[in-house]
Amino acid sequence: MTTTPVWDIFELRLSGPATGNPYLDVTLEAHFTQRGRSIRVPGFYDGEGQYVLRFMPDTQGEWHYKTRSSLAALEGKVGSFTATTPLKGAHGPVRVANQFHFAHADGKPFLCFGTTCYAWTHQPLELQAQTLNTLTTAGFNKIRMGVFPKDYPFNTNEPLHDVFDVGADGKRDFDRPNPVAFRHFESQIGKLRDLGIEADIIIFHPYDRWGYCDMSAEQDNRYVAYLAARLAAYRNVWWSLANEYDFLLDTKPMERWDRFFHILGENDPYGHLRSIHNGDVRMNYDHTKPWVTHVCIQNWDVKKTPEWRDAYGKPVVNDEPEYEGNIFSAWGNISAQELTHRFWITALRGGYAGHGETFEHPEDIIWWAKGGELYGDAWKRIKFLRELLEQDVKAGLTPLGGTTSWPWSRMSAAEDGDVRYIYFGEHQPAQWTTGLPLDDGDYDVDLIDTWAMTIEPAQRIAPAIPHPTRHGAVVRGGKADAAFGVRLPGRPHLALRVRRRR
């Protein structure tokens, strides 16, 4: 019997007629059943008379399927396969876990450290290979990437493939997806999966000269359903309805965005993560809507991360806290120090920041859109942060205090179980006590230089005992607020890690 590892893809490829327009005319689905469970899986037309069903089993054992189709040739096909133990390194799709965090289906925590290469799959193949090679060691576990090519400053080249067919009249036919383009796209998703990288697939974006922006509502809806049918069986898929959806509101009003979410819900049997990304900071989508799994925003003002957690009650992924680089766009020219700083602030306020790199390049090969090589200095520090947190963070980081609580409105600190981190950022105290353990137990306290990427034991000292202060009739302080303090070198961008010895 055919076998497929759990969280891998069982593919059923059926032959049928290639006449007419099967994309419009033919319905195809299958029900995959195991004991009492039945999962409806939509199929799709892959060109040249090929009709495809893809299924990602999530439990081991025998699965049976039966197709249904508007075409007699595809109707009532039955079969079965056995789902086997997952491949090494396969932990299943990423889900929301512990309200504000993520974990793989097998429970492995997923601390999100994403980067952005919007149009990397539309570049020459050599460049795509280089991008994958860079990703192998860069330390990112998520990448934002568009289905459509990009027409934007520094992005003027034609894509490798047309996403929809170009007819004899030279016009794009949005009723005919180009199977070659999609086969390429999904093969790159597969390569990312094999690198352990989540593909945050951007379905729409406004930066277009090919007409993809101007598809009709019906065409948009059909395209979203097609993506779900085609790609949902890849365990590393995340759905991002748009980059900067708000710049498309003139042609795609809000109810259509809501509907796109519904279509994904109807056609993605696995419930992959679903988000939508704003352009203007005032135009966050209402992430409280139940079909949005997590908050995906762009906002440089990362100290607000706890506000977004509070506002939406979901994981916060700030995918554009501005990018490291030197291009003329203000969102793409912050220093490596600043981006590293924003990653630490975001993480220690209970969110997840996203990376991008936008350095001028003689041939406009800029990581944020085309991939290639990384030229900056932030990515190494971000990798260092990821590795540091992955040592100890299990449930996810909960920030100490909110945006107005003392002193964590000014600095950033978070904890998870027995581990606590304090990030001083632009602050440079020569000693520190607040937030350290209340008892003098068995703790390791380490001093972390977030830029030099060093970790060394912090020098313990007596806790600071401030003179009491009187606020009206209320006397405050005059006692230490932790059992001990640490001596610090008095320079910015340092952090502390406090762990109970295990």
Next chain:
Amino acid sequence: MTTTPVWDIFELRLSGPATGNPYLDVTLEAHFTQRGRSIRVPGFYDGEGQYVLRFMPDTQGEWHYKTRSSLAALEGKVGSFTATTPLKGAHGPVRVANQFHFAHADGKPFLCFGTTCYAWTHQPLELQAQTLNTLTTAGFNKIRMGVFPKDYPFNTNEPLHDVFDVGADGKRDFDRPNPVAFRHFESQIGKLRDLGIEADIIIFHPYDRWGYCDMSAEQDNRYVAYLAARLAAYRNVWWSLANEYDFLLDTKPMERWDRFFHILGENDPYGHLRSIHNGDVRMNYDHTKPWVTHVCIQNWDVKKTPEWRDAYGKPVVNDEPEYEGNIFSAWGNISAQELTHRFWITALRGGYAGHGETFEHPEDIIWWAKGGELYGDAWKRIKFLRELLEQDVKAGLTPLGGTTSWPWSRMSAAEDGDVRYIYFGEHQPAQWTTGLPLDDGDYDVDLIDTWAMTIEPAQRIAPAIPHPTRHGAVVRGGKADAAFGVRLPGRPHLALRVRRRR
């Protein structure tokens, strides 16, 4: 005839009985008249049978006065003096000018660059002399200073003088101000005046172990009126009702703060600037109230400066955007780079930031409270900024765009007449065009390194012409948004100055 320069102090000292408690029992005022004008000037008791009236003339020529008093001995005294041309360097009290800015009475722009030494007049005299010596060259033109001594971390020493008399029972008598303390305090205000420094006098604060916090409403009101009578004739006086008034709301509810403003209005004939300073960032006083002349706040989040301008419609003085230092308090341990950065952001968003320095010191002699020496690195850069702006800014800086406008929500820029400044801060573009002149006229464009304090001509290049972008149906860009661009070195904390050649 007696002469007094305009904006200097004409003092009338009358002798009377020292029996009873003249502070409570005797009323004294005078009307100073010149042609049709009549100005009511309250007097005060200076101890030892001395009753004093102080008047600051604002116009030249002959002034006549006549006293009124509840004491026959002080009633109906008449006299006159001639107000002569102002002393060199005297420009009169600072007023609000151009809605969001300040100017002296003679029209000289006042670009506010303040520092903070809360309790410097309560320190040993040698230390006070050192503070004045430091201020001579430090480049600040305003200082925040309290009438009362301070009881706070790093501030545990007894003050030089009791502000109110200590009776035979060892208790402070809040019905008897100590003339020695006030004579000393005003002599220091006079020395600041002679250095060209405004004294931002903090009337109340919560950090107290002497009982000043617990005076009755009547005692508070009388004390405020006494300060006005005693100090208002100093041209460099500003009134700051409190440092961190909100921490005193439990004993002094809001209506009392409003009343203090009224009392100042009733007893300060010159209408010196009046403000009140919050502690908690959520507790800004309602600065739209008509008796508040300008916004005085503490808030580290300086990119919000345009929001405060919009909210209150008055000059914004952010006197505590955190301090340079290394003490354990989060408000007092940011780096010099960060404080310099916050000054530039505040200035180029149309506000005025305040300086403070809080470095650990073996004897707790910390500038922010006690004065002494400056140990940090920000003050030099702040002085550089002041000198730079004073070259060209006349009416005051108007920010380009608000907190949400592109790209000035991310970077900071402002203009005044023919001069415009752009501060890139954490941004490091390799070239820049936006905000530069629309015509290719006769401009000097200078590149400023805000940390190295260098000014050099910027290298002009062709303007950036970005590829057009399509937002839905709207095509944007594709053309330069200024007549020329500049090449930049691609590192953070740089600024541009653009001036039309005159």
